[in-house]
Amino acid sequence: KASDIFKATGNTEGQIAVFSAMVSGYSSQQNHSRAIEMAALGIELSDSIGGTERTTQIKNNLAVLYMEISKYDEAKRILDQIESSPSCFNNNGKIVCYINQAECDTYLGQLDSAIIYISKALHLARQYNPSMVTNVMKEMANIYAKKGWYGLAEEKFIESYKLSKESRSQLYIQDTLFYWAELDITQKKFKDAIRKLYSVKQRLDSSNSMRYLDRVYYNISKAYKGLGKFEKAYYYLEKHYDIKKSMEDVQKEQNLIILESKRKEEEKATYKLLYEQTQTMASVGRRVLSRLQKEEMLQVIATEIVDLIKTDIVQIVLLDKSDNTFKTEYVFEKEERIELLSKAIEKDGLCSYVIANNEEVFISDINREYSKYIKDIETHIDKMKLKRDNSNSNLPESIIICPLIKDETIIGTLSVQSYIKNAFSVNDLNLLRIFASYFEIGLENASLYDKVEHASKFDALTDVYNRREFFFQAENLHKVLSSGASTEDKLCVLMIDLDNFKEINDKFSHQDGDRALIAVASTIKNTIEKSDLLGRYGGEEFIVLISGKSDEECFNKAELIRKNIEAISFGLKTGLRARITASIGAANLSAASFPLSEIIHFADTELYRAKKSGKNSVYFH
Numbered sequence: 102k103a104s105d106i107f108k109a110t111g112n113t114e115g116q117i118a119v120f121s122a123m124v125s126g127y128s129s130q131q132n133h134s135r136a137i138e139m140a141a142l143g144i145e146l147s148d149s150i151g152g153t154e155r156t157t158q159i160k161n162n163l164a165v166l167y168m169e170i171s172k173y174d175e176a177k178r179i180l181d182q183i184e185s186s187p188s189c190f191n192n193n194g195k196i197v198c199y200i201n202q203a204e205c206d207t208y209l210g211q212l213d214s215a216i217i218y219i220s221k222a223l224h225l226a227r228q229y230n231p232s233m234v235t236n237v238m239k240e241m242a243n244i245y246a247k248k249g250w251y252g253l254a255e256e257k258f259i260e261s262y263k264l265s266k267e268s269r270s271q272l273y274i275q276d277t278l279f280y281w282a283e284l285d286i287t288q289k290k291f292k293d294a295i296r297k298l299y300s301v302k303q304r305l306d307s308s309n310s311m312r313y314l315d316r317v318y319y320n321i322s323k324a325y326k327g328l329g330k331f332e333k334a335y336y337y338l339e340k341h342y343d344i345k346k347s348m349e350d351v352q353k354e355q356n357l358i359i360l361e362s363k364r365k366e367e368e369k370a371t372y373k374l375l376y377e378q379t380q381t382m383a384s385v386g387r388r389v390l391s392r393l394q395k396e397e398m399l400q401v402i403a404t405e406i407v408d409l410i411k412t413d414i415v416q417i418v419l420l421d422k423s424d425n426t427f428k429t430e431y432v433f434e435k436e437e438r439i440e441l442l443s444k445a446i447e448k449d450g451l452c453s454y455v456i457a458n459n460e461e462v463f464i465s466d467i468n469r470e471y472s473k474y475i476k477d478i479e480t481h482i483d484k485m486k487l488k489r490d491n492s493n494s495n496l497p498e499s500i501i502i503c504p505l506i507k508d509e510t511i512i513g514t515l516s517v518q519s520y521i522k523n524a525f526s527v528n529d530l531n532l533l534r535i536f537a538s539y540f541e542i543g544l545e546n547a548s549l550y551d552k553v554e555h556a557s558k559f560d561a562l563t564d565v566y567n568r569r570e571f572f573f574q575a576e577n578l579h580k581v582l583s584s585g586a587s588t589e590d591k592l593c594v595l596m597i598d599l600d601n602f603k604e605i606n607d608k609f610s611h612q613d614g615d616r617a618l619i620a621v622a623s624t625i626k627n628t629i630e631k632s633d634l635l636g637r638y639g640g641e642e643f644i645v646l647i648s649g650k651s652d653e654e655c656f657n658k659a660e661l662i663r664k665n666i667e668a669i670s671f672g673l674k675t676g677l678r679a680r681i682t683a684s685i686g687a688a689n690l691s692a693a694s695f696p697l698s699e700i701i702h703f704a705d706t707e708l709y710r711a712k713k714s715g716k717n718s719v720y721f722h
Contacts, residue, residue: 117147117155124162128169136166153465153527157183157194164201171315177205185531191460191473192229196222200240207244215244229458235264235273243280246287254284275304279313282320291327298324315344402515402540403433410529412517414497417540418452419505419513427456427513449475452514455502459511462502463530465523499524503537507544515540560637562615563622571636575646575697578634582648582692592697593655593689594704595645597625597662600682600716602641613673617681620671628662644701647689652721655689659719667717682717684708689722 107115120143127136140163147156160179167176180202184195199222206215219241226233242257258281265273278297285294298321301313318341325334403415417431427446432439446452451462454474464470497518505513515537519525558570566574582590599621606614618641625635625643634646645662647655666683673679686708690700707720714720 113146113150114155117143117150117159120146121155121159121162124159124166128162128166133166133170137163140166150523153463154470161197168201168205171208173205173208177202177209180205185527192225192458193233196225196230196233196237199225200237203240203244207240207247212244212248216241216248219244232268235261235268235270236276238264239273239277239280242277243283246280246284251284251288258284271304275301275313279317279320282324286320286323286327289327291324294324295321295328315341318344398540398544399431400438402536403431403438406517406533406536407433409532410517411519411524413520414516414518416516416518417513418446418516420511427452430513451475451500451502452516455504455514456511459504459506461504461530461534462500463525464500465525467496467498467500496520498522501525501530501533503530503533505537505541505544507541512541512544560622563618563637565622565626565643566634566636568636568638571634571638571644571646572697574634575636578646578648579692579697584693590649590692591651591689592692592695592700593647593650593687594700595647595655595659595662596638596686596701596704596708597643597645597666598684598708598712599641599666600684600712602681605679605681609679610674613671613679616671616673617669617679620669621666621681621683624665624669625662628665629658648692650689652689655687656719656721659685659687659721663717663719684711684716685719686711687719687721 104116104119106112107119120139123139124136124143127133127139140159143159144156144163147153147159160183164176164179164183167173167179180198184198184202199218203215203218203222206212206218219237223234223237223241226237238257238261242254242261245251245254245257258277261277262274262281265277279301282294282297282301285291285297298317302317302321318337322334322337322341325331325337399417402417406412406415413434415431415433416429418427419430420426421428429446451464451474454460455462462474498521499519500516502514502516504511505515515533517525517529517533558566560567579592582592599617602614602617605617622635622637622643625645629635629645629647632648636644638644647658650658663683663685666681670678670680686704686706688700688703688707690703692700703722707722711718711720
């Protein structure tokens with residue numbers, strides 16, 4: 102009746118919901134052929150409108166159905182699709198998917214893979230949904246048993262059974278007892294196994310689950326055989342084969358053939374798409390990773406995303422290490438970069454959710470799906486509007502957000518946003534994931550480039566300009582000043598030499614000498630202005646360049662530097678404190694009249710006079 106109503110009113114989402122319900126309904130009636138038929142129709146209709154969440158729901162029901170009839174390879178294929186789909190990002194979805202993948206791998210004999218999946222499920226369950234730990238424990242115990250780790254398996258079964266009893270979950274009790282019984286049979290505890298299996302059978306008689314009954318009967322038969330009770334063993338073995346035959350009949354249904362044909366078509370189209378994407382993304386990767394400067398890389402990332410994903414907005418959020426907060430680093434909207442008034446991200450927003458939960462977000466309809474991630478939707482949307490400077494422009498309807506990770510730590514998010522509903526597909530999500538990977542590598546390259554560039558310009562010990570970079574900057578400044586019309590554009594050079602520095606190295610240690618140099622460089626840096634240049638001239642000598650100041654201003658600045666150095670009290674390796682002084686020679690001359698080398702020469706001459714006159718003084722040309 103619901104199906105007829107939805108079809109008559111043109112409600113496609115309603116029709117898809119009906120197909121999903123019918124898969125579960127027919128499965129519970131053991132009408133597997135009809136269930137598979139409904140799944141095929143539902144998936145086809147859902148894919149036609151980009152309904153990723155409904156598609157995932159139907160595929161999940163279909164995977165469980167395949168597990169019910171022991172087609173674990175088919176179930177695993179579908180579960181692998183679900184894992185990579187956008188509707189499996191929330192942690193509950195991931196836990197369920199990992200559990201089912203582990204069960205499939207267990208029955209396919211891929212135990213190492215099963216352990217990886219179940220370990221992932223346990224980690225997420227303990228962190229985000231403790232109520233699911235029971236089921237995970239049960240599956241983990243079963244895998245350990247298959248692996249031959251009987252002691253560990255017994256411990257996990259006991260823990261799972263205890264948690265099941267505490268939560269009064271009959272389903273979990275049933276599952277735990279069933280798998281535990283299999284371990285008992287392996288360890289020849291046949292009576293214990295039969296007791297557990299009869300308890301499971303009583304619960305299954307009402308549900309008539311073919312999948313479980315088949316295995317229960319088979320295991321009861323094995324247990325009775327182990328006890329030497331062959332008549333009962335034969336009775337339950339016959340029951341096992343009756344169910345097995347029914348399940349084989351289901352597998353021969355024409356619908357399985359149709360679904361298999363559809364799967365091959367999908368795979369063919371998928372491989373072709375993947376090949377094309379691989380070629381494209383390889384080229385994109387080269388362009389992104391060739392940009393060594395962060396700003397250039399951000400620009401390339403944004404433009405490449407817009408070329409490959411139909412989106413209105415690209416947003417990049419990064420961790421600001423200065424205050425350890427996440428801020429909007431880059432926004433590309435309507436084919437141009439824009440600046441937001443407030444760069445800090447909202448604490449209750451989607452980006453915050455991704456960062457806090459290490460989960461991707463995929464939203465096809467913001468009004469319908471926001472509640473999954475944000476409780477107070479209206480308040481948040483109002484904040485977003487205010488953030489956009491009270492503009493009347495539309496808010497995004499579709500959003501994908503991927504976390505950016507470096508060394509297993511989230512450092513930001515990468516997102517695409519569209520003003521229309523259902524704008525993005527799973528393919529777009531996969532592309533954004535690849536871009537996120539490129540971005541993470543590119544960011545590391547940019548960071549390394551910055552470090553190398555910094556090392557080439559700055560002294561490794563004192564972190565001020567090295568001699569080469571200082572003279573490069575100084576020559577540029579001199580060139581600008583000397584080309585001016587005014588002869589008053591003066592350039593002041595301060596030559597600073599630490600007094601008796603050799604004694605520090607000889608009397609104490611070279612490490613103490615290094616500490617003194619670091620302290621002096623920091624003091625000079627804090628004394629001069631940002632427009633002034635500071636470099637390490639060599640050894641214990643520093644050089645400062647000041648432009649556009651009077652002789653009096655330059656002298657006062659030199660004297661202030663001398664006094665501040667004299668006031669330094671730096672720590673020695675022995676734990677004691679020591680002091681140091683400096684002699685300074687200064688020259689303030691017209692850049693238009695004197696070359697830089699001559700101004701430095703005059704300042705150096707004054708430094709020599711300061712040294713000869715008793716040190717710890719300023720001499721000015």
